[in-house]
Amino acid sequence: MIIDCHGHYTTAPAALAAWRERQIASLADPAAAPRREDLRITDDELRATIEPNQLRMMDERGIDVTVFSPRASFMAHHVGDFGVSAQWAAICNELCHRVARLYPGRFAPAAMLPQSPGVDPATCIPELVRCVEEYGFVAVNLNPDPSGGHWTAPPLADRSWYPLYEKLVEYDIPAMVHVSTSVNPAFHTTGAHYLNADTTAFMQLVQGDLFADFPTLRLVIPHGGGAVPYHWGRFRGLAMALGKPPLEEHVLGNVFFDTCVYHQSGIDLLVDVVPAKNILFASEMIGAVRDIDPCSGHHFDDTRRYVEAAKLPEADLAAIQEHNVRAVYPRLDALLRSQSRLSS
Amino acid sequence: MIIDCHGHYTTAPAALAAWRERQIASLADPAAAPRREDLRITDDELRATIEPNQLRMMDERGIDVTVFSPRASFMAHHVGDFGVSAQWAAICNELCHRVARLYPGRFAPAAMLPQSPGVDPATCIPELVRCVEEYGFVAVNLNPDPSGGHWTAPPLADRSWYPLYEKLVEYDIPAMVHVSTSVNPAFHTTGAHYLNADTTAFMQLVQGDLFADFPTLRLVIPHGGGAVPYHWGRFRGLAMALGKPPLEEHVLGNVFFDTCVYHQSGIDLLVDVVPAKNILFASEMIGAVRDIDPCSGHHFDDTRRYVEAAKLPEADLAAIQEHNVRAVYPRLDALLRSQSRLSS
Numbered sequence: 001m002i003i004d005c006h007g008h009y010t011t012a013p014a015a016l017a018a019w020r021e022r023q024i025a026s027l028a029d030p031a032a033a034p035r036r037e038d039l040r041i042t043d044d045e046l047r048a049t050i051e052p053n054q055l056r057m058m059d060e061r062g063i064d065v066t067v068f069s070p071r072a073s074f075m076a077h078h079v080g081d082f083g084v085s086a087q088w089a090a091i092c093n094e095l096c097h098r099v100a101r102l103y104p105g106r107f108a109p110a111a112m113l114p115q116s117p118g119v120d121p122a123t124c125i126p127e128l129v130r131c132v133e134e135y136g137f138v139a140v141n142l143n144p145d146p147s148g149g150h151w152t153a154p155p156l157a158d159r160s161w162y163p164l165y166e167k168l169v170e171y172d173i174p175a176m177v178h179v180s181t182s183v184n185p186a187f188h189t190t191g192a193h194y195l196n197a198d199t200t201a202f203m204q205l206v207q208g209d210l211f212a213d214f215p216t217l218r219l220v221i222p223h224g225g226g227a228v229p230y231h232w233g234r235f236r237g238l239a240m241a242l243g244k245p246p247l248e249e250h251v252l253g254n255v256f257f258d259t260c261v262y263h264q265s266g267i268d269l270l271v272d273v274v275p276a277k278n279i280l281f282a283s284e285m286i287g288a289v290r291d292i293d294p295c296s297g298h299h300f301d302d303t304r305r306y307v308e309a310a311k312l313p314e315a316d317l318a319a320i321q322e323h324n325v326r327a328v329y330p331r332l333d334a335l336l337r338s339q340s341r342l343s344s
Numbered sequence: 345m346i347i348d349c350h351g352h353y354t355t356a357p358a359a360l361a362a363w364r365e366r367q368i369a370s371l372a373d374p375a376a377a378p379r380r381e382d383l384r385i386t387d388d389e390l391r392a393t394i395e396p397n398q399l400r401m402m403d404e405r406g407i408d409v410t411v412f413s414p415r416a417s418f419m420a421h422h423v424g425d426f427g428v429s430a431q432w433a434a435i436c437n438e439l440c441h442r443v444a445r446l447y448p449g450r451f452a453p454a455a456m457l458p459q460s461p462g463v464d465p466a467t468c469i470p471e472l473v474r475c476v477e478e479y480g481f482v483a484v485n486l487n488p489d490p491s492g493g494h495w496t497a498p499p500l501a502d503r504s505w506y507p508l509y510e511k512l513v514e515y516d517i518p519a520m521v522h523v524s525t526s527v528n529p530a531f532h533t534t535g536a537h538y539l540n541a542d543t544t545a546f547m548q549l550v551q552g553d554l555f556a557d558f559p560t561l562r563l564v565i566p567h568g569g570g571a572v573p574y575h576w577g578r579f580r581g582l583a584m585a586l587g588k589p590p591l592e593e594h595v596l597g598n599v600f601f602d603t604c605v606y607h608q609s610g611i612d613l614l615v616d617v618v619p620a621k622n623i624l625f626a627s628e629m630i631g632a633v634r635d636i637d638p639c640s641g642h643h644f645d646d647t648r649r650y651v652e653a654a655k656l657p658e659a660d661l662a663a664i665q666e667h668n669v670r671a672v673y674p675r676l677d678a679l680l681r682s683q684s685r686l687s688s
Contacts, residue, residue: 126527130428144530151493151494151531185498185499186488186548187544188551190578191550191582195540196536196543199571203532224574226539227571230573231605233607233633234539234606234607235535236635237635238535238632239633251370266574266613268613271612273607288585300577300580300581
């Protein structure tokens with residue numbers, strides 16, 4: 001089985017964006033805000049956005065299951081206040097839940113959180129509880145910069161994040177550390193902000209001692225870890241200079257990198273420097289890079305090709321493509337097992 | 345000959361830091377500000393900070409020449425106003441000039457600019473003129489984020505930077521795009537901010553069309569290009585999505601990456617994906633990562649080992665270690681040729 005731990009609902013029906021536009025337009029006039037029930041999307045409309053897109057490409061590429069969360073760049077936690085984010089997160093999460101329910105065994109839902117700049121992360125817990133307990137979500141996306149490129153939030157090892165981590169640990173679900181759109185003109189969203197956030201988050205974890213307090217917390221750094229594996233020597237040296245244990249002891253019991261790296265040399269480096277147990281298969285399809293690479297004739301984001309060409313021992317390949325994801329996302333593992341029993 | 349295009353005066357005499365502390369302490373009371381002539385450092389004091397440090401390690405590693413600029417993390421353009429930066433840049437640049445004069449053929453000076461957040465970059469031109477015309481500097485460091493991690497400056501393709509580019513083109517000198525210390529607690533200076541800035545700057549150049557306006561401008565992205573080579577496929581795909589020409593045409597006539605990547609796999613990837621003509625040898629010694637790698641028994645920042653072990657064709661190795669730097673830094677080439685004539 002091949003599990004892609006990083007997919008977003010980037011193809012949601014246009015009605016969703018229209019609802020969001022109405023919500024944003026009403027920021028200055030809350031009485032004009034759309035209600036959640038104003039958004040009406042039928043199951044057929046959902047199918048029409050999934051079957052010719054993510055599901056078709058999963059079938060073409062041989063991806064069995066995708067961990068599926070709301071579109072990352074649309075989370076836009078910088079917009080409005082907590083109430084605005086709470087409404088928006090509830091709607092987006094519900095759509096991912098419905099997609100997962102329509103295609104059991106093919107999509108497993110992961111939640112966006114209703115974060116808002118300067119607001120206590122603990123306010124996100126009710127939505128997290130709802131998604132896990134009512135909908136059976138298997139993971140969440142945690143935005144280390146709800147300001148959208150102004151980086152006003154404290155580092156991830158700060159105690160203000162702890163209530164959220166406590167809940168993640170209680171539910172035994174991982175968080176993917178994933179920013180949203182950049183409203184800072186210095187940062188292109190998918191070409192700079194995403195990768196910078198990955199690098200920044202990892203270094204925050206190296207500087208801190210978060211996993212001494214949360215030994216079972218698991219964080220996934222997407223996009224192959226940003227700049228981290230390419231600069232593995234720098235990070236090893238910086239950990240030494242900071243008086244931290246080696247990265248293997250200090251963070252690699254809890255931190256995992258996905259394989260959203262869109263060329264062969266990058267994947268080769270990733271599997272060369274990062275232990276196989278810390279790598280999770282992913283492609284972020286359909287995402288930031290949708291074209292076919294004219295050099296290879298295949299989609300840039302068809303990462304299965306690179307991972308399978310990386311000359312990995314068979315056990316490592318199976319770990320990366322399936323077993324690690326099941327171990328890091330135990331509720332996904334349980335979901336897949338229950339679905340498999342139902343279908344057999 | 346081996347030329348290291350990226351060294352900073354990280355070991356300057358303590359009197360320099362003491363002068364800076366007085367300057368910072370006087371921000372609220374300008375009458376108490378130290379004068380430039382209050383800083384007194386003898387040639388012997390300079391020698392005592394260079395000979396057992398940079399020069400010793402250059403000799404041990406077989407580095408002939410280093411392009412030598414003020415300590416990057418100490419530029420701290422966010423401190424005070426333009427006047428404060430102007431005094432500080434003048435002092436720091438003069439010390440690099442003196443080091444270069446003490447060791448002809450071993451150090452060539454590069455300038456920091458007196459940037460200040462929100463201040464027109466054109467205000468830096470007088471210091472640039474002074475450094476090139478009076479001191480014979482061969483390059484400058486350009487900070488894309490003078491705010492120190494708040495990223496309030498416009499992208500590098502913005503026209504506000506153009507007066508500076510015009511002067512660089514007139515003098516035919518390159519700029520290394522190098523940030524300074526981060527005062528944003530989200531970003532560790534050398535573990536996140538430096539790498540993020542490299543990635544950010546490259547993506548700004550991909551988004552823009554700067555080199556249509558400045559076809560001979562040359563920018564060096566340090567630290568191996570941040571996350572860029574590791575994500576080369578992503579950047580190629582994003583350029584396509586933005587309707588830009590291939591990276592080779594769009595930016596690689598003008599953008600160069602240094603080799604400050606502190607492990608073998610990283611350098612292997614760099615030379616695999618980036619054309620040899622766009623790679624410049626560098627180590628940033630003595631810099632962010634000073635320890636010996638317990639796995640190799642050698643310094644993390646001894647990049648010559650990695651570059652020479654990267655199985656490059658001989659001509660590519662010579663290009664990276666010498667000829668590319670001479671081509672990108674023609675005033676360095678001229679300086680070395682004149683020094684060689686004098687000594688022969």
